[in-house]
Amino acid sequence: MNNDKSDHKPTRRRFLARAAAAAAVTPVVSTALAKGALDGNRCDAHAPLAQGTRAEPFYGRHQGGIATAMHRNTYFMAFNMSSSDRSQLIALLKSWTAAAAEITQRNAHSPSDTDESAVPHDSGAATGLLPSRLTVTFGFGPTLFEKNGEDRFGIAKLRPAALADLPRFPGDQLIPERCGGDLSVQASADDPQVAEYAIRRMASAAYGIADIAWAQSGFCSIAKPKETPRNTMGFKDGTMNIRTDDADTMQRFVWVGDEGPAWMQCGSYMVIRPIRIALEHWDRMKLGFQEQTVGRHKNSGAPIGKVHEFDDLDLDAVDSEGNPLIAENAHARLAAPASNDGAQILRKGYSYDNGVARFAERWPPWRQAVTFDSGLLFQCYQRDPRTGFTRMFEKMSRFDMLNQFTTHIGSGVFACPPGAKEGEYIGQALFSA
Ligand code: HEM
Numbered sequence: 001m002n003n004d005k006s007d008h009k010p011t012r013r014r015f016l017a018r019a020a021a022a023a024a025v026t027p028v029v030s031t032a033l034a035k036g037a038l039d040g041n042r043c044d045a046h047a048p049l050a051q052g053t054r055a056e057p058f059y060g061r062h063q064g065g066i067a068t069a070m071h072r073n074t075y076f077m078a079f080n081m082s083s084s085d086r087s088q089l090i091a092l093l094k095s096w097t098a099a100a101a102e103i104t105q106r107n108a109h110s111p112s113d114t115d116e117s118a119v120p121h122d123s124g125a126a127t128g129l130l131p132s133r134l135t136v137t138f139g140f141g142p143t144l145f146e147k148n149g150e151d152r153f154g155i156a157k158l159r160p161a162a163l164a165d166l167p168r169f170p171g172d173q174l175i176p177e178r179c180g181g182d183l184s185v186q187a188s189a190d191d192p193q194v195a196e197y198a199i200r201r202m203a204s205a206a207y208g209i210a211d212i213a214w215a216q217s218g219f220c221s222i223a224k225p226k227e228t229p230r231n232t233m234g235f236k237d238g239t240m241n242i243r244t245d246d247a248d249t250m251q252r253f254v255w256v257g258d259e260g261p262a263w264m265q266c267g268s269y270m271v272i273r274p275i276r277i278a279l280e281h282w283d284r285m286k287l288g289f290q291e292q293t294v295g296r297h298k299n300s301g302a303p304i305g306k307v308h309e310f311d312d313l314d315l316d317a318v319d320s321e322g323n324p325l326i327a328e329n330a331h332a333r334l335a336a337p338a339s340n341d342g343a344q345i346l347r348k349g350y351s352y353d354n355g356v357a358r359f360a361e362r363w364p365p366w367r368q369a370v371t372f373d374s375g376l377l378f379q380c381y382q383r384d385p386r387t388g389f390t391r392m393f394e395k396m397s398r399f400d401m402l403n404q405f406t407t408h409i410g411s412g413v414f415a416c417p418p419g420a421k422e423g424e425y426i427g428q429a430l431f432s433a
């Protein structure tokens with residue numbers, strides 16, 4: 001036991017030791033520590049400690065940030081290569097891998113720059129902050145393989161068939177400045193500044209090799225242990241998602257298998273769609289209509305006509321007049337595996353809020369107004385987007401009642417290779433194939 005007077009200094013070890021001591025006598029805090037601080041994003045309203053603070057492993061079979069429990073914050077950034085030099089691309093992937101391996105594992109981010117005559121090697125914005133479960137996930141867009149008919153990096157032949165360009169969907173209002181990208185990097189953490197710090201480290205390593213194409217940060221509310229977070233429309237979002245601890249389902253729908261190519265096995269394809277939500281319009285809708293639109297009750301998250309969130313979504317249930325309880329064009333019906341030949345995707349949506357902007361309102365359409373510039377940074381991982389996102393959204397984009405309130409304004413599809421082993425860099429197998 002250290003009796004030094006400086007013992008009152010709040011170091012992380014003492015902080016956790018005190019929390020653990022308190023946990024021994026307070027069951028509520030003990031649960032929060034076990035299920036929250038040490039276990040990820042489970043949060044207990046009674047325990048401010050519950051935010052995930054530990055480090056997530058970087059090296060491994062899969063990249064972090066895919067099967068990892070939802071973080072509170074994310075920062076997505078797409079880059080376009082300004083260099084056409086294959087060796088510079090490889091050098092960038094090596095430096096990104098090394099930086100991600102370092103910053104995800106640093107315990108309390110500490111200042112490492114002391115030379116006043118040199119430019120610091122990073123912003124210093126995470127100095128003293130906890131690892132916050134930081135993950136950094138990398139992806140390769142279709143244009144990395146071939147752009148305007150040009151095979152800049154000698155990998156055009158290695159483009160997987162599953163990395164197909166997404167079709168244009170009815171209702172798409174895509175802004176070119178929020179679409180595509182040769183490379184994607186996503187930093188997610190339980191502290192917004194750690195995510196921002198990480199993405200700036202990556203952007204700074206790309207200087208002179210790749211330019212920022214577009215970016216979007218986002219957040220996710222995490223309520224109580226084992227509860228499904230609500231989105232900004234007020235509905236529980238994620239009830240019927242794939243469980244990441246269900247290895248069989250993850251292998252069947254999320255991780256690339258023998259169908260290859262070999263360099264993508266154990267990786268996954270990510271579709272990202274910033275979706276603007278007309279929140280003012282939504283907020284003026286009657287509760288019953290909101291629930292019909294989603295196909296679920298707002299408070300409980302239960303399917304219409306049921307009581308509990310995880311009650312079966314019975315698509316055949318009818319009311320006393322024989323009308324379907326869950327409307328034919330309700331979001332939950334159109335998205336359900338039963339409506340899509342059994343297709344499933346791993347959804348990882350984060351809400352975004354970019355302040356306000358002047359938009360032509362969806363209703364009434366003649367109204368020009370300053371409104372919330374916010375929505376859902378929709379994101380999903382799958383083994384093949386053609387049988388995942390595209391299969392599902394073809395029908396939803398035409399019939400979903402939710403479309404009255406949502407507009408897809410950006411789009412991207414990226415091949416996220418498997419995780420790296422120590423000593424390797426992310427995507428190495430692609431460049432040695
Ligand atoms: C702003 C846009 C969107 C919002 C606010 C939203 C919201 C929701 C909500 C509240 C649920 C019900 C709770 C749940 O099961 O998680 C849900 C379910 C679901 N959504 Fe969305 N969603 C959006 C866009 C999309 C898109 C673009 C897709 C895919 C193409 C999608 C796929 C799904 C799936 C697969 C389910 C689960 C269906 C089931 O298995 O029963 N969502 N969504």
